[in-house]
Amino acid sequence: MSLDSSHRGDSSADSLPADAHADRLAERLKFNGDNSFHRELRRRVDAEFKRSGTRQRDSAQMYLKTAVILATFALTYVALVFFAVTWWQALPLAVVLGTAMAGIGFNIMHDGGHQAYSERRWINRLMALALDLVGGSSYIWQWKHARFHHTWVNVAGHDSDIDLGVLGRLSPQQPRRPWHRWQHLYLWPLYGVTAIRWHLFGDFRDMITGTVGERPFTRPKGWDLAGFVIGKLVFFTLAFGLPLIFHPVGTVLLFYGLVSAVAGILLALVFQMAHVVEEAGFPVPDESGLQMDTPWAIHQLETTVDFARGNRVLSWLIGGLNFQVEHHLFPRISHVHYPLVARVVEDACREYGVTYREHRTFGAGIASHYRLLRRLGKPEVNVVAVLTTAPALPG
Numbered sequence: 001m002s003l004d005s006s007h008r009g010d011s012s013a014d015s016l017p018a019d020a021h022a023d024r025l026a027e028r029l030k031f032n033g034d035n036s037f038h039r040e041l042r043r044r045v046d047a048e049f050k051r052s053g054t055r056q057r058d059s060a061q062m063y064l065k066t067a068v069i070l071a072t073f074a075l076t077y078v079a080l081v082f083f084a085v086t087w088w089q090a091l092p093l094a095v096v097l098g099t100a101m102a103g104i105g106f107n108i109m110h111d112g113g114h115q116a117y118s119e120r121r122w123i124n125r126l127m128a129l130a131l132d133l134v135g136g137s138s139y140i141w142q143w144k145h146a147r148f149h150h151t152w153v154n155v156a157g158h159d160s161d162i163d164l165g166v167l168g169r170l171s172p173q174q175p176r177r178p179w180h181r182w183q184h185l186y187l188w189p190l191y192g193v194t195a196i197r198w199h200l201f202g203d204f205r206d207m208i209t210g211t212v213g214e215r216p217f218t219r220p221k222g223w224d225l226a227g228f229v230i231g232k233l234v235f236f237t238l239a240f241g242l243p244l245i246f247h248p249v250g251t252v253l254l255f256y257g258l259v260s261a262v263a264g265i266l267l268a269l270v271f272q273m274a275h276v277v278e279e280a281g282f283p284v285p286d287e288s289g290l291q292m293d294t295p296w297a298i299h300q301l302e303t304t305v306d307f308a309r310g311n312r313v314l315s316w317l318i319g320g321l322n323f324q325v326e327h328h329l330f331p332r333i334s335h336v337h338y339p340l341v342a343r344v345v346e347d348a349c350r351e352y353g354v355t356y357r358e359h360r361t362f363g364a365g366i367a368s369h370y371r372l373l374r375r376l377g378k379p380e381v382n383v384v385a386v387l388t389t390a391p392a393l394p395g
Contacts, residue, residue: 029152029155029285029289030290030291031291032294033294033295033298035296035297037297037298037348038295038296038329041297041329041345041348044344044347044348045330045341045345048340048341049337054340056116057116057332057333058117059336062111062117065107065316065336066108070130072103073104076100077097079093080094081242081243081246082246090255091258094255094259095258095262097262098261098263098266099266101135101259101263103317104130104131104134105131105267106267106270106317106318109127109128109130109131109138110321111127111334111335112124112125112127112129113131113145114331128142129231132227132231132232133235134235135195135199135239136199137231138227138231139224143212143217144206144212144213148160148212148215149161150328150331153304154171154275154280154282154303155282155285155292156171156173157173157213159213160213160215161275162174162276163214164187167187168180168183168190169183169376170373171376172282172376176376176377176379180376180377181377181379182377183373183376183377184371184373184374184377191265191268191269192264193261193264194263194265195263195264196257196260199235207219239256269366270318273305273307273359273368273369274304276373277359277365277369277372278368278371279359280302280303280304280357281302283299283302300328300329301325301354301355301357304325305358305368306323306326306356306358307322307324307358307359308362308365310360311361319335320335320338322362323339323341325357325358326338
């Protein structure tokens with residue numbers, strides 16, 4: 001069976017504007033197989049929320065968390081731009097501000113962009129626009145992440161989140177360059193450029209070319225285009241305009257780079273530990289190039305790995321994205337409920353004989369990412385994707 005409308009809804013694709021040509025191109029790769037596991041999983045999760053009397057969205061806990069993160073961002077920004085006069089005052093403020101920027105992305109805009117924040121569409125849209133505040137485009141993110149990445153995780157040529165161009169090889173299906181032999185060393189500092197590239201190049205390139213990675217998307221029009229332009233103007237005013245009134249150009253550029261590097265490293269690492277690790281698979285379409293041989297839900301489980309689920313502080317900071325399996329299966333449920341969802345998913349996986357992939361600690365995920373980068377950089381690694389067995393969960 002192909003990817004049906006319920007699957008497309010889970011990946012927030014129905015929030016995007018219609019464009020027949022782009023849709024035909026973007027959705028030509030389908031999933032096959034029996035979807036009974038996915039249907040049963042959805043039934044059990046819905047039943048658990050009903051039994052517990054918990055709402056899947058509009059959580060008071062999430063509204064409070066949003067207030068804390070935005071207040072931290074605002075207060076730290078004001079302190080850094082208007083009050084810090086020495087490097088030892090500015091340095092810790094820059095680190096906190098970069099962390100708050102990443103926190104806005106992990107928590108507020110991520111739930112809003114996936115329509116997981118509220119039952120009200122306008123609230124979700126407002127929260128998604130938080131990404132524009134910190135330099136990204138929420139419109140392009142919907143295509144790049146909510147549609148392309150969430151549907152075709154780790155499928156080279158379809159999931160642009162694993163496409164670093166010639167800089168790195170994150171999939172066995174991508175061509176190897178001679179310098180990839182050292183990617184397990186040089187990519188770590190380059191992760192710090194993630195946010196800077198996003199701010200200054202990535203969104204503009206996508207708008208000009210009309211593509212995200214190798215895939216076409218519908219350029220924004222009307223209010224969406226206005227949101228893109230206004231968002232960029234607001235960000236550049238905050239990042240450069242106001243600071244330049246009070247500080248020298250060199251100082252502004254230095255601390256812009258530092259703040260953005262902190263945010264970029266955090267954003268990159270959270271993604272990499274969920275998908276670009278030894279335990280994650282990199283499936284390929286069939287010979288026609290139009291179909292995957294597994295159902296959509298099984299594909300998500302094969303390509304996604306949880307990490308450090310017992311670390312509550314980490315979970316709070318990164319918006320529950322250490323529960324990546326749960327997020328990919330149920331992106332429209334607020335991340336504050338992922339621990340509840342995880343118990344249901346684990347039980348169903350055991351019953352159906354489906355492998356549930358997990359790293360017990362943050363360090364284990366980092367180490368696995370390092371080993372995979374090193375392996376993919378070696379010339380003997382070919383295009384055959386090997387699925388390895390994840391650590392067994394306690395019975």
